[in-house]
Amino acid sequence: MKILILNYEYPPLGGGAGVVSQYHAKGLAEKGHNVTVISTWYKGEAEIETKNNLKIVRLKSKRRFIYKSNPIEMLSWVFHAIKYLKSKTEINYDLCLSHYAIPGGLVAYFLKLKYKIPYIIISHGEDIPFLNKKVMLKYHIFTYYFLKLIFANSLNNIVLTNYLKLKLDKFLKSGDKSIVIPNGSNEKLFFPDYSKRSKNFKIIYVGRLADVKEPFVFLEAINMLSKRNIEFTVNILGDGPLKEKAENYVKKNNLSEIIKFKGWISKEEIAEEYQSSHMQVISSRFEAFSISALESLFSGVYILSTPVSGNTDIIKKGVNGDFYNFKDSFILANKIENFYNTEFKNSYKINEEFLENFRKMYSWNNIITQYDKLLSEINTEKN
Numbered sequence: 001m002k003i004l005i006l007n008y009e010y011p012p013l014g015g016g017a018g019v020v021s022q023y024h025a026k027g028l029a030e031k032g033h034n035v036t037v038i039s040t041w042y043k044g045e046a047e048i049e050t051k052n053n054l055k056i057v058r059l060k061s062k063r064r065f066i067y068k069s070n071p072i073e074m075l076s077w078v079f080h081a082i083k084y085l086k087s088k089t090e091i092n093y094d095l096c097l098s099h100y101a102i103p104g105g106l107v108a109y110f111l112k113l114k115y116k117i118p119y120i121i122i123s124h125g126e127d128i129p130f131l132n133k134k135v136m137l138k139y140h141i142f143t144y145y146f147l148k149l150i151f152a153n154s155l156n157n158i159v160l161t162n163y164l165k166l167k168l169d170k171f172l173k174s175g176d177k178s179i180v181i182p183n184g185s186n187e188k189l190f191f192p193d194y195s196k197r198s199k200n201f202k203i204i205y206v207g208r209l210a211d212v213k214e215p216f217v218f219l220e221a222i223n224m225l226s227k228r229n230i231e232f233t234v235n236i237l238g239d240g241p242l243k244e245k246a247e248n249y250v251k252k253n254n255l256s257e258i259i260k261f262k263g264w265i266s267k268e269e270i271a272e273e274y275q276s277s278h279m280q281v282i283s284s285r286f287e288a289f290s291i292s293a294l295e296s297l298f299s300g301v302y303i304l305s306t307p308v309s310g311n312t313d314i315i316k317k318g319v320n321g322d323f324y325n326f327k328d329s330f331i332l333a334n335k336i337e338n339f340y341n342t343e344f345k346n347s348y349k350i351n352e353e354f355l356e357n358f359r360k361m362y363s364w365n366n367i368i369t370q371y372d373k374l375l376s377e378i379n380t381e382k383n
Helices: 016-030 071-087 100-115 133-152 162-172 215-225 243-252 267-275 291-298 329-341 352-361 364-382
Strands: 002-006 034-040 048-051 054-059 095-099 119-122 156-159 178-180 201-206 232-237 259-263 279-282 302-305 321-323
Touching: 002 016, 002 100, 016 034, 016 054, 016 095, 016 119, 016 291, 016 364, 034 071, 054 071, 071 100, 095 100, 100 119, 100 133, 133 162, 156 162, 162 178, 201 215, 201 267, 201 291, 215 232, 215 243, 215 329, 232 267, 243 259, 267 291, 279 291, 279 329, 291 302, 291 352, 302 329
Parallel strands: 002 034, 002 095, 034 054, 095 119, 119 156, 156 178, 201 232, 201 279, 232 259, 279 302, 302 321
Antiparallel strands: 048 054
């Protein structure tokens, strides 16, 4: 099939959704589909990149930062994407896969109206009203009509978890179109290598330093632990609007010897960070399906997480992680200390059989096979 993938973020831009769209594009191209990706250009990147069955088009539109984008920048990308598509002498895609109902779905809906191209929305949670209300409520109120229109006119809506399916079905008052296909991870890049584990207890935080991730819940727990009889280090991997505030908190509380800010690093460097770590802490109040959690678990790292969507599906309590309540830094500190005194001191390793089955289930190869099966069914019905 000739497939168009729409996402205003594609590596190196953005976070998890960009990475997911990259694996979708490469995986489907490797399955023999002709795939074109339309995303946003960023300095240093090629505007058009072609390799075998995969073509990536990066459009010059408003974009200031790698790790975030605002509504004006998203709408700028929508305008340039439609302009680019209208300039083509031939539009003959069999199917459009849009990551997010907005902004990508706006372009997909235009293609359906003008060129009769069916589309599938791949939701990453934040485009489902009214999830993540603290951040997204005002946007959901403003875009409510468009979200309903775009989701309702899709061929299918793919969501990452049963929880997100429940919320989307409630919004649409129908479950006929919703399909659950989770995120995956790269089993060749992320795997355990216990020989690289730090001899000292090492904790990592991976992700944006932004309100939705609640990084200060994590930092408060670390501050409490620093006053207890525990030797440990912390690496924070990521950047974001709260980075300066977080750095000031670390300095104010004399935690600079314990906590290091690594910023944005390459996937290869992240893989090494996982392999050398014992624990990852996730303090988010909202996730759709955390890519970093999958990568961490693929690498044999134990996770302490809030009970957010996705993590409740992949973390098995007492086997590869545990949960604590939202914003409860005291309980988090206690659970970290308990892990240190029990699992760390006894050289914790995840059960090999469990890990092998887990890695097969969530490997990108398995996830892309699910997409390929769906596309085959659509193609059969179409013909």
